[in-house]
Amino acid sequence: MRYLTNKKQKPPANREIIDYDISTNIDENYNRLMQLLESCSDAVIRKFSFGNETETKALVVYFDGLADRIEVEDNVLRPLMLELKMVNDTSPEQKEKDIFTAVQDRILLIGEVETISTLQEVGHKISSGDTVLLIDGFSTGLSAGTRAWESRAVATPDAEHVIRGPKEGFTETMRFNTALLRRRIKSTSFKVENFVVGRVTKTDTVVCYIDGIAPKELVDEVRTRISKIDVDGVLDTGLIEEHIEDEKYTIFAQSESTEKPDRVVGHLLEGRICIIVDGSPMALIVPTTFPRFLISAEDYYERYVPSTLFRLARFIAFWIALLLPSIYVSVVTYHHEMIPTDLFLTIMAAREGVPFPAFVEALLMELTFELLREAGLRLPGQIGPAVSIVGALIIGDAAVRAGLVSTPMVVVIAFTGIASFVTPAYNAGVVVRIARFGFLFLAAFLGFFGIMIGILLLLTRMASLSSLGQPYLAPFAPLRTGELGDTIVRRPWTNAIRRPFMSGMKNLVRQKKDNSNGGNQG
Structure with missing residues (x-):
């Protein structure tokens, strides 16, 4: 049984007040709201009366700071208390109907008005910044859109900078x-x-x-x-x-x-x-798909030739950031014949006196670099970049002078870090940062053979994934040759006739053919 009209009846202990319907008794609604909003100092509940010939009781409820108080006063309270002319009709049912209809259709000077019937809806509406109006004699309330909370202005995104293209970014609203x-x-x-x-x-x-x-x-x-x-x-x-x-x-x-x-x-x-x-x-x-993480929005605002070159550089940087430390460890540890003799002698001379094997050396430098990167992100914006850059220079130089790491290893880790920053999507950067350690372990124990095993495992795992049923490595696996023109390279807009294929898509045509306005003339 719902707790509706009996003022002396208390809600059962195992039921919350918010589960009940709006009562036709305004005093009962007021008491329930007072219990519901107990200890909510920012809640405003105002009881008032309106009408000329017969006064009708009502109440408004909203949260201060979420709703615009001026709009509540000017477009809800003022029209009701000062401007409403009650309908003089001998039929009580018709009179009550005219009151609610007049308030909803002609009195509330707000564009967004909805009807609600439960206290749960009341709680949700006022928590969203709306103002709720309850009228005595009606089991239905009115919700008026009065949202006006403080919010951050539209600004340039911190993590996705572009030189050419829109600079606007989303906010928290x-x-x-x-x-x-x-x-x-x-x-x-x-x-x-x-x-x-x-x-x-x-x-x-x-x-x-x-x-x-x-x-x-x-x-x-x-x-x-x-x-x-x-x-x-x-x-x-x-x-x-x-x-x-x-x-x-x-x-x-x-x-x-x-x-x-x-x-x-x-x-x-x-x-x-x-x-x-x-x-x-x-x-x-x-x-x-995973290839989308290596594509920047700016690729589509620059002309296709430079955009293609930049995108190719991005794909190359991805593999450098993923494999360079493990390749260095493999060459130094197992595959000396893979590099010129003069370069190998130079590397060995630089590593003379280093007490750790190349794997431990690389692991220590990678961990140090990741800690510096995290420190730079978590510190305040004014000092974070300075700490990360100065810290890397000082720690790297001190480690070389102390004989803990070799100079070539510092160069490899630094080049790897620069390549990892080229990836435009943070999601893909996280994959590289984690998988790089796995490749280091494989290279330390199996050399190039271990790196190849790691690449096969990585690609196999990616090929087995899907995103809402769509293949994760598309258009490479399964191979869709028609979409390769906008993956590793960026095709000209005049050749972008069809959209990328997705299962169930029926509208594949993006633009008409021969839409280049004579692009090859002259």
Whole structure:
């Protein structure tokens, strides 16, 4: 039995007040809200009366700091208390109907007005910045959109710098982020579906896609996976990412994260789906493939020749960052014949007096470099870069002077670190940082044979993964020759006739052929 109208009845001990419906008795609603919002000093509950011929009791409730107090006073309280003319009708039922209808349709001067019927909805609405109006005699309340909390302004993303292209980045306010996308996609085909995730936090989460381009089966799968998330709170997109990915126990990210709205729009136009969580400036892109992590948004703003060269350099840097320390250890330990004699003698002369084998030497330098990198990230912005750079110089020089490491090893680790910073996506950088240690161990025990085993295991593992059912190594495995023109190289826009293939996609045509405006003339 629901706790509805009996003022003396107390809710059962095993039931929360928030589980009950809105009562027709305004005093009862007031008492329930006072219990529900006990110890909430930022909650504002205002009882008042409105009307000329007969006074009707009502109350408004909102959270100070989330709702705009001026808008509440000017567009909710003032019209009700000063401007409402009660309908004089002899029929009580018609009179009550006219009161609620007049308030909802003609009095509230706010664009977003919704009806609610439970205290759980009241709690969610006011926690989202809305103002709830309850009227005596009605078991339905009104929610008015009065959100006006403080938020960070739109700024340049810290982790995704570009020279040419849009500089805007997402903020922690979800509606700002969806507005940045809506401004770039001026079409009603752009859909934004809302979900509430988290039993306690009730975090607003939206799924964005372009209807007619994104495969319907993919959209349904994302909806299903998000709907199944049952957790007490969501603070960032990272929790959503772990709950919807295909494989949980792997170092490979199966969704792409970005702070750039233009990058999200580019993915949406290719049929992918974007997930945005209120309170997080990072948007998730699903599905994704590993080669996408090595592609920068700036590739599509520069002309295709320099963009292709930069992308090739990025792929080469990825393999350098992954394999260079292990190759050096293999050559020094096992495969002396693989390098010129003069270079080998120079390396051996530099290593003379070093008490550790090449593997231990590389392992110590890699650990030191990773610690310095983490220290630079965690320290305040003003001193973090200085500590990481100066620390690397001082520690490296001191280690060489003390005879703990050789000069060639310092050069190898430094070159490896520079190559690892070339990767535009942090997700791919994490994979390189972790896998590099595995290759070091294989090189120390098996040399080049161990490195080849590691590469085969790495590629096999990546080929076995999928991102929401899409192959993780596409278009290399399975091989799709038509998409290779926008993977390792960047084809000209005039040749981008078709979108990248995804299972279930029906709209594959991106632009008409011969859309180059006479590009080869002259």
